[in-house]
Amino acid sequence: MEISSVPLVGLGSEEAATRRSWRARLGSLLRPTNWSAAPDAGRVPRGIHALLWLWLLALDGLKLIGPVSALPHVPATAAEWQPLLKLLGRLVVEDLAAATLFYVTWRWLIPRTLARAQVIQYVLLAALLVGPYALVIGEITYRTSPKKAGRTYQVTETAPGQKKSVTTIVKPAKPAISEEWMRVLAAGFAGIFIVGSSSALRITGDYVRGQRNRREQERQQLLTELAMLKTQINPHFLFNTLNNIYSLTSRKSDKAPEAVLRLAEIMRYLLYESSTDMVPLSRELAHLNAFLDLQRLRLPASAPDAIRLDISGTSPDCAHPIAPLLLLPLVENAFKHGDLAARPVAVHITLNLTPDGLLRFSVLNYVADPDASRDLPKQPGGVGLVNLHRRLELLYSGRYTLQVQTPPGQHQVTLTLQN
DSSP states (O other), rough: OOOOHHHHHHHHHHHHHHHHHHHHHHHHSOOOOOOSSTTTTSSHHHHHHHHOOOOOOHHHHHHHHHHHSSSSSSSOOOTOOOOOOOOHHHHHHHHHHHHHHHHHHHIIIIHHTEEEEEEHHHHHHHHHHHHHHHHHHHHHHHHHHOOOOOOOOOEEOOOOSSSSEEEEEEOOOSSOOOOOHHHHHHHHHHHHHHHHHHHHHHHHHHHHHHHHHHHHHHHHHHHHHHHHHHHHHHHHHHHHHHHHHHHHHHOOOOHHHHHHHHHHHHHHHHHHHHSSEEHHHHHHHHHHHHHHHHHTTTSSOTTTTEEEEEEESOOOOOEEEEESSSHHHHHHHHHBBBOOOOOOEEEEEEEOOTTTTTTEEEEEEEEEOOOOSSSSSSOOOOOHHHHOOOOOHHHHHSEEEEEEEETTTTTEEEEEEEE
């Protein structure tokens, strides 16, 4: 007769799985998790170590004041410390227990509960930590502290109708809570204070660290956005300039080779000199002059003064800092949408730098009649100005004004920057 052992195997497997599940739950409960993703987020800072032990030693000093003052003089030898050895041993145990409770709260309780927004579990586990601490420390304190005998006192009084007074010895009433439990309650309140202090310091430290990380992330995001905006300027400028060169080549103008040479000079500035956050104003103006020379190639020889650039308050080597390629979008916009056939001046650009660092840049251009013919089809615009607005907000927030005026037949943009 053959006996199958499948049920027994099944029962054993089920039992083993149950044991593993309980073991896994217990391991998951006891395994600490960092509140923050930073590798050192769970470490206790040195300042917190110092603060904790200074606080514990200060409490020990206060507890030793009474017993030491009762001695004839301050103990100087090991023999003179003999009466205080029991008290010193108790203080060492209390300090170790308090430090253990503090560190367990910091490294395990807070990440396990409050980091996961589990407030009820935090309260329950905190009670489980404080309970044994209060019982152990309260019992040790009760057994190592001198017992105070209850004082009796005499009451002398004369009964009504009697001349002779009667003296009665009165014993104190028995307290509702024994001294042992009073010690346990006192240790419990101390444990609650330790857990609360550790929690408050850990939460405050993680909050400050999170704010610092958030500010750093915002700064990196701004730098990334600025870099992206700057990379968008180059294709936008190249797109407009190639349209201008296309206009010259379509008319088979002899100025086309010179236009390509000017474009190469401008691209050199874009690639090698505008990669920094700030450039001297003199370099930006040199780049702007090169761009204007490129645009003048589009004009007939009889109109050399149709594009004017008036600069005041600066010098050829002016080191006033300015964000690179910040003025170019305003000038580009004037040539893209302006009427270059207007005379005697088609585009008038002025720049003034005051001694206190206030830079005022203005671009005035004339607007062609809507029915006027154009050499090239009208291209969709706005990318340059949108980028300009965003860069101004990131680099000169609260320190710039951008005014747009549209009198009849004209368009004027004025940019003011405060250093």
